[in-house]
Amino acid sequence: MTDRGVRSDPSWWRQAVVYQVYPRSFADANGDGVGDLPGVLSRVDHLVSLGVDAVWFSPFYPSALSDGGYDVDDYRDVDPTIGTLDDFDAVVAALHAHGIRVIIDIVPNHSSDRHVRFQEALAAGPGSPARDRYIFRDGQGVAGELPPNDWRSFFGGPAWTRLPDGQWYLHLFTPHQPDWNWDHPDVAEDFLRTLRFWGDRGVDGFRVDVAMCLAKDLREPYAAWEVVSANLPRPIGAGGPSRFPDGAHPLLDRAELDTIYASWRQVFDSYDPPLFAVGETWVEPHRLARYSDPRGLGQAFNFDFLWNPWEATRFREVIRDSLALAQTAGTSTTWVLSNHDLVRHATRYAPSPLAPDQRLTAAVPIGPEAREQGLRRATAATMLALALPGSAYLYQGEELGLHEVTDIPAASVQDPQARLVDGVLITRDGCRVPLPWTTSGPSFGFGDAEAHLPQPEWFGAVSVQTQTASDTSTLALYRRALQLRHELQCGEELTWLDLGADVVGFRRPNGWVSVTNFGASPTALPPGEVRLTNVDLVDGLLPADASAWLVPVATTDARTS
Incomplete structure (x- = not known):
């Protein structure tokens, strides 16, 4: 091993x-x-x-x-x-x-419809043991021309696809993703x-x-x-x-x-x-x-x-x-x-x-x-x-x-789930666009050629x-947050702090305090040494839409020991 x-x-x-x-x-x-x-x-x-x-x-x-x-x-x-x-x-x-x-x-x-087991099932035909590894059913209607039921795919459209031999197979996602039969x-x-x-x-x-x-x-x-x-x-x-x-x-x-x-x-x-x-x-x-x-x-x-x-x-x-x-x-x-x-x-x-x-x-x-x-x-x-x-x-x-x-x-667009709803494109491609590594270049350092999904011009500035x-x-x-998290991580408990209806605050067992201001106005922070904020404090207050991490203020003895 x-x-x-x-x-x-x-x-x-x-x-x-x-x-x-x-x-x-x-x-x-x-x-x-x-x-x-x-x-x-x-x-x-x-x-x-x-x-x-x-x-x-x-x-x-x-x-x-x-x-x-x-x-x-x-x-x-x-x-x-x-x-x-x-x-x-x-x-x-x-x-x-x-x-x-x-x-x-x-x-x-589910597998793909190109998986060797599914291809075996297609070749073997209705009633064969090979088809039992997936979910095949006969259709309804006079000649089985209707799907076994009215279930829909999670991606839209019927959850059943008919084969030339007349049987239907179940796919909760695309027709290219037949569902396995986990009873087999x-x-x-x-x-x-x-x-x-x-x-x-x-x-x-x-x-x-x-x-x-x-x-x-x-x-x-x-x-x-x-x-x-x-x-x-x-x-x-x-x-x-x-x-x-x-x-x-x-x-x-x-x-x-x-x-x-x-x-x-x-x-x-x-x-x-x-x-x-x-x-x-x-x-x-x-x-x-x-x-x-x-x-x-x-x-x-x-x-x-x-x-x-x-x-x-x-x-x-x-x-x-x-x-x-x-x-x-x-x-x-x-x-x-x-x-x-x-x-x-x-x-x-x-x-x-x-x-x-x-x-x-x-x-x-x-x-x-x-x-x-x-x-x-x-x-x-x-x-x-x-x-x-x-x-x-x-x-x-x-x-x-x-x-x-x-x-x-x-x-x-590559996403099979992509669709227009009231003029808005719903697609998962928008979060799958290749990453920008460099300020310039044919694909902002992703590679030496154009990326498989188009990258916007503003990518260079955030590379x-x-x-x-x-x-x-x-x-x-x-980087600072992950470094500090490793330094401060302790236990699996927290104590809630009452800092106002629009503020989420809690203390971890070692005194590490997290405060997040969801409100529209700046808020006061509890006592402690501020170790990290996502935006600068304003006159010592935590602005709207901001978080701060604090730790207990070290005593003189603790700092010199």
Whole structure:
């Protein structure tokens, strides 16, 4: 078994800072316009200087890119446009050499339609054992011309696609992503082999894509889509409880998942230290503990934090609820503000004509003043998240204060979920535009050629090169914040401070204080030495849309001892 090279406390992940790399948009080493693993290797120094504890890689597997790489052809290989298994090993070794752990995406709900198992199923025909590994059904109507039921894909359109031989197959996402049948023992065993394959190559853990969707109830009579969709998870306060009993929704969060993830845990625990896992879990908050249970995945994404509008009350409530749920499960919670599926939080927090819930998936062009306010709020929120007990997940480019790219030409759109709604383009491409590394160049240092998604002109001014030269840049703030977090991190508790309705403040066990001002007016800070702010204080007061970290004032004896 490969030595993963990072031997430490097996609970390292409980308060780790994890940086998400979207490989196709991180760095391009061979000049073909697409990011690759050698490109990542060439930029390891950036990750080291940032001070992250782990890097999570979005899918790099062979793929037709029908859904940004989440349509996987082969779970145990690297797409040739991204590199080779040797390149992957080199990246792992380089990160481990600096004490940075490696987490990779695993996509167990569906494969691509080019996967060898699906191709076998197509060739074998209706009624064959090969088709049992996926979800095939006969249609309704006189000649089976109607789909088995009225379920819809999460990306829009029918959830069923008909084959020339008359049968239909289920896909909760695009038609190029057929869903696995997790009732089939071959499917379960093959994924255990995949987990071991990457664990043996030195991977430290996995991010489990749509972890709540694997098990499904396909018994007739089918529940109508109107009922199914009305009972999908909602943000806290956005709807009533599910009409399905816990664990009984036909498509997600089913009770059978406990058995699946218990078998995964056996594989994880066979390594020393155990492999880590975090589930992408869009479920009702009270159901998160099932996924973060130490007998299952161990940790689950808590998306209620990023659902928050810019309001102190909502942040306070979600933090309290999240910490309580994590304590119940015996795990640590997660704090996420941006990722590859959502509008960047610097843009989400800017004043906008869109409603707060729309800003997760849609963005409109905003002026300089709104952009600046959005960035202030974004860095304030990041400081708040980094001061909390639990794991903080950063998305590539947020350390540069990147806004969503809102002017991608229609001809360049790659996202299968992209659509126009009331004249607003909803697409995930805006947060997947390749990173700017240099002030100028054909793709701002991303590579030697034009990037696979168009980069805006303003990228040069926020590039890594530009910001590294400034002590007041967003990048400089992130580097200081992560350094201080490592210095100050302690325990997993906090004590709330009463600093006013518009201020979120708390103290960690060692006296580290975090204060975030959500109000419109400056606010006084509690006693202490100010170690970091995202904007300058004004006459000793914390301005609006700002965060500050304070520590107890050192005594003379403490300073000289």
